[in-house]
Amino acid sequence: MIPEWFGSDLIETKAKAFGVYLSLLKCRFVSGWWHNVIKRIHIDSIRREIFRLVDTGLNEALKASELFLNMLDEREPKDSNYIKRILDNIEIFYYERFRDACYNYFKGVDDSVREPIKNFLRDVKMGRIKVWERTTMGSVKMMYPPDTPSLVNLYWKKFRIDWRKVVEELTRSGIVIFQGSMVPASFLEFSFINSL
Numbered sequence: 001m002i003p004e005w006f007g008s009d010l011i012e013t014k015a016k017a018f019g020v021y022l023s024l025l026k027c028r029f030v031s032g033w034w035h036n037v038i039k040r041i042h043i044d045s046i047r048r049e050i051f052r053l054v055d056t057g058l059n060e061a062l063k064a065s066e067l068f069l070n071m072l073d074e075r076e077p078k079d080s081n082y083i084k085r086i087l088d089n090i091e092i093f094y095y096e097r098f099r100d101a102c103y104n105y106f107k108g109v110d111d112s113v114r115e116p117i118k119n120f121l122r123d124v125k126m127g128r129i130k131v132w133e134r135t136t137m138g139s140v141k142m143m144y145p146p147d148t149p150s151l152v153n154l155y156w157k158k159f160r161i162d163w164r165k166v167v168e169e170l171t172r173s174g175i176v177i178f179q180g181s182m183v184p185a186s187f188l189e190f191s192f193i194n195s196l
Helices: 014-029 036-053 058-075 081-094 095-105 111-125 151-152 163-173 190-195
Strands: 131-134 140-142
Touching: 014 036, 014 058, 014 081, 036 058, 081 095, 111 140, 111 163, 163 190
Parallel strands: none
Antiparallel strands: 131 140
C-alpha cells in the first residue's frame, strides 16, 4: 500500500528522488523520529547528507526531502511498525527510480580500494557482516559502521591496505551514508558490485 499523498511528482527528477530516498531510509531505520527533539536532529542529519552528496539539483533534493518528511509527519500515524511498512512499500514500488538516483550521485571509488570495497559489499549483502535491519528491497542499517574498531581489527586488516582509505572511499562515494550507518539497496546489488 502506497499512501495517496505520495505521488511520482515527488520524485520526478533524480535530485528529488535522491533527497526523498535519503529521508525515507533515515526514517525507516530510526524509530520515533517524529518526536520534536529527535525530529530536528534527524532533519539536520538528512540535510547534511544531501549537501555532502548532491552536486546538481541541490535545492530540488532539499525541498523534496522536506516535503516528504512533512507529509509523512502530518498524514501518517506515529506507529513505528506501520511507518516501516509504508516506507518499505514506497521503496519497493519506486525502487528503480531510487536506484537511478543513487547511481546518478555515486562518486566512484579509487582503484586502490576497489577490491576491498567489493568484498565488503558482498559480505554485507550475504550477511557475513552483521546488520541491525534490512528493508524488503535490501537496504541496510549497519550494526557497526565501517570504521568501528572491531571491523578494523577483524575485517579490514585482511586486505593489507590502509583501512582509513577504504572507509573514506565508502563514505565519499555515497555507498555508505549517514556516518557509515546505512547502505542503500542499490549498492548491494550484485550487478553494481561486479561493475565496480
